[in-house]
Amino acid sequence: MRISLGPGPDRAAPAAREPHVLHVTQPVEGGVARLVTDLAARQRAAGLRVTVACPSGGTLMNALRATGCTVIPWEATRAPGHRLPGEVRRLARLVRAVRPDVVHAHSAKAGLAARLAVRGRVPTVFQPHAWSFEAVDGSPANAAVWWERFGARWTARVLCGSEAEWRTGEQRGISAQWRVIPNGVDTRRFRPEGISARTGAGPLVVCVGRLCRQKGQDVLLRAWPAVLRQLPSARLVLVGDGPDADRLRAVAPASVEFAGPALDPAPWYRAADVVVLPSRWEGMALVPLEAMACARPVLVTDVDGARESLPPGHLPHCLVPPEQPDALAWALTTLLRRAPLRAALGAQGRAHVLAEHDVRHAANAVIDVYRELFGIVITPVVVPSQSRESITT
Template identity: 30%
Template sequence: MADHKETATFKAAAAHSAAPDMARVEVVAPNMKKRLSGVTSTIIQLVPIQSQSLGIATIGPGLPQTLPRMRWWQVFSLLKRPRSGRRRIWHARRNPEMLAGVVLKSVFRAPLSLVFTSAGQRDHKRWTKFLIRQMDAVIATSRKSAAYLKVPHTVVMHGIDTDRFTPPADKAVAQKALGLDPSRHYVGCFGRVRHQKGTDLFVEAMIELLPARPDWTAVVTGRATAQNAEFEQKLKDRATAAGLADRILFKGEVDDITPWFGAMSLYIAPQRWEGFGLTPLEAMASGVPVVATDVGAFSELIVEGVTGNVIAREDLPAMVAKAGRFMDDDAMRQTAAEAALAHARANFPLRREVDGIRGVYDQVWAAQG
């Protein structure tokens, strides 16, 4: 573990975007994808906390300058051990990153230990299985993803920043700040607008639910890419045809999603497929109960009947029924909101994920003797 002086050095390097001192770097977190993704977001959230007690650096595109980032010319530094004498850990989260680690270790004889985090919930292809077998340790982000692994592994579930996602001091004030009417209740669905995310299921559920509930409004946030622009427009047209254009609000991509969670009274995650899925956690940490489909890790995040409900994928009648119960019962909704907040804070703080990953690192180092 880095001493306090070394930790301070890493913080300073991150703050000034200086090239890190590779003699102190014991973990490398590569990011081989420029476009923002769940993996990229995970690295952005974890590395600042990990760097408080560990020499860690990132490498690759699509990462903010505030992180401790290796320069490409520093790759040659990986051919020798850090000052601690331990093998550096190369922590991959995608196939290209696993392959890069294997090449560095097997071809260039870099003294590395390879760790892979798997979030996939499907039978891996032969190439992926081959790469996974080359790893020194494997982390699964959920029990579901672990079920598809044929090698020893450790489950470390994702966490969230519970200081950032927290109920607003005054919901009415928070709603006004977003241009919402504080006299109304809001049900949200956040994320990219596309078929996989089930945005159409949410809209259809709202078309059935809202007419009989005049004090409720639905909110959709998230970007629709060019190839999904027509899909989004059709949803807007459906809302207009149902006479609900002013009660099914499409807010597009917002700069900061955090306050939107706190402004909701109910959150729905209608995905058809998901690798893990953080939005139910972010909603619960904001004191909002959740109705979610049984995809990703949702069934492992939500306490059924306590913090919300999990329904079958694409089961629109169930979505309508479960959401309707929450919308109609203020007391039940409040009880679930309090339970959701307590559950998220107790079981899914980002620090717990950091500690779980560090435990895997320590096991790898201990195995080296």
């Protein structure tokens, strides 16, 4: 069932010490890492004690330490396997040493390991960031669904980034105490003004994301020749790295640039005429929100969270079915040919993100979930009214 804020039977007596949150995450790059960093920073600003357990490597550890959080290495592979029992034992020891008031696990692997390690002894919040069973088929998918149904008994709250992600969970028979908190981005970091990565002439399409099946860059590369037939000077930049990098490079034409991972994707958003994310599945992706915060038009596939992330005026132009390169090529070509439309969509997108997807609002909503669990007094991060921009399209 879904729940609302306010006093309830599961509220405990106020904590006598500074509330302590332990975030557990396996991804150390990309959207999940950025979201964990933003949440940790906002929670620190609200007076919480924050510890994060994550693998070493990547950019996450340094970003977290810059916020003043305690970071503890927790080595874990991305997928379940023979290493899982050891990963669970190490995490259980870590939880006993840290003694958090709440454990907040991010994505499938950390959600699996954390709930096995804690087993409900500490209030546990799970945030899927896209369901694991959408990534696989057949027996692995059935096993993932079974686990999510079973693991829900050790989960105080399941946080979904979109209504669609919540509905997908319920449709698969997961019985949990749900909260839907739309993802947010740092609108001061992602803004139209600032450094741009733009070089050269011609229309520029940018795709930011891990190079993997989920993000659908292979579909984009199948669509790209049709775009070039209409706009021969167009260029495509893939920003990111991942397991499919070599395979994608092998089939990419000369007009496609592989930029590698970016510590700060904002310059690439500012450089783009259109930002595209042709995902096969998501919860609510950060890339479209970050691009809109930079006042750039986005083109996304109609997967979980996509419609909810876009303002109403974007839907006829910026949403295409997944796995359909012809539709993707047509929509890209249309946007690249219509500069006034791109400008209007960019301005609408920026206003929408400021109003609905500022990370400070999302962080306050997550703190409200913690407050539900044990009735602690936490001062929310104030979002100054003057930070909201007025944009006329």
